[in-house]
Amino acid sequence: MFIFSNLATSIDGKIATASRVFFPLGTSADRKHMQTLRRKSDIVLFGASTLREFKRPCIVRGVAADGLKKQPANAIISSALEGISPDWPFFQSDEFHRILFVSADAPKATLKKFAVRSEIVVLKKPTPRLSTAKQIIQALEKRGYKRLLVEGGGGVMWDFVKENWIDEYHLTLTPRVVGGTQAPTLVDGAGLEPKEILNLKLKSVKKLKDELYLVYRKTVQRG
Numbered sequence: 001m002f003i004f005s006n007l008a009t010s011i012d013g014k015i016a017t018a019s020r021v022f023f024p025l026g027t028s029a030d031r032k033h034m035q036t037l038r039r040k041s042d043i044v045l046f047g048a049s050t051l052r053e054f055k056r057p058c059i060v061r062g063v064a065a066d067g068l069k070k071q072p073a074n075a076i077i078s079s080a081l082e083g084i085s086p087d088w089p090f091f092q093s094d095e096f097h098r099i100l101f102v103s104a105d106a107p108k109a110t111l112k113k114f115a116v117r118s119e120i121v122v123l124k125k126p127t128p129r130l131s132t133a134k135q136i137i138q139a140l141e142k143r144g145y146k147r148l149l150v151e152g153g154g155g156v157m158w159d160f161v162k163e164n165w166i167d168e169y170h171l172t173l174t175p176r177v178v179g180g181t182q183a184p185t186l187v188d189g190a191g192l193e194p195k196e197i198l199n200l201k202l203k204s205v206k207k208l209k210d211e212l213y214l215v216y217r218k219t220v221q222r223g
């Protein structure tokens, strides 16, 4: 499976403010770019915190006009779907398939409410040999998905970054400063030690007015 990520950051590496309230960090050109990348995926994954703010699916606008046969599926990851409502727009459309990855101890009654309109995949307790990201990748490959687009936030990025699963990082650097120790960044979680740091290769740079569109490829080199 080819795994690529796409997020926009401020020049200080933040993807949102500390309040996590939803707002577009990039310009309309960045949102257009996001649509282009979604078209190249067959499934888009994002975290429960992003869904709690956005409440809507990550889809391609005007699929028919676009020549696309169908929308990319959407997958979210959450320990127990707390603070998420099945009444949100994310759960209303029949246009795309939804997969909810949840932890093993998520309450059955909650899962039942969501199972009406979504496929639920219960993750095993992660181990060093079978991490959460590996379980997600295996589940998606089993279902025939080939191109996974990870749209964040920093919590989900960490799951994939720590084991170097991301083949290509698409990053829009926006000319903005957000600040805040508690504001989420491109990759959060526990972070890597110096000898584990991932070294990437710059594939392309595009400048559009004050925004930079960067693409980095993974290498196997750490530290």
Ligand SMILES: NC(=O)c1ccc[n+]([C@@H]2O[C@H](COP(=O)([O-])OP(=O)(O)OC[C@H]3O[C@@H](n4cnc5c(N)ncnc54)[C@H](OP(=O)(O)O)[C@@H]3O)[C@@H](O)[C@H]2O)c1
Pocket (backbone or CB within 6 Å): 006, 007, 008, 009, 014, 015, 016, 017, 019, 020, 021, 022, 023, 025, 046, 047, 048, 049, 050, 051, 053, 054, 077, 078, 079, 080, 081, 082, 102, 103, 132, 151, 152, 153, 154, 155, 156, 157, 159, 184, 185, 188
């Ligand atoms: N600028 C951008 O491009 C961009 C992109 C995406 C998001 N955002 C913004 O970023 C903010 C959200 O980012 P975030 O880093 O706070 O959160 P996030 O990555 O969207 O979601 C984190 C949540 O995902 C679930 N999760 C992640 N790993 C898990 C695991 N291994 N097992 C079980 N559940 C797991 C947990 O959900 P539960 O809490 O339910 O357990 C966790 O709290 C929002 O403000 C959003 O608007 C910006």
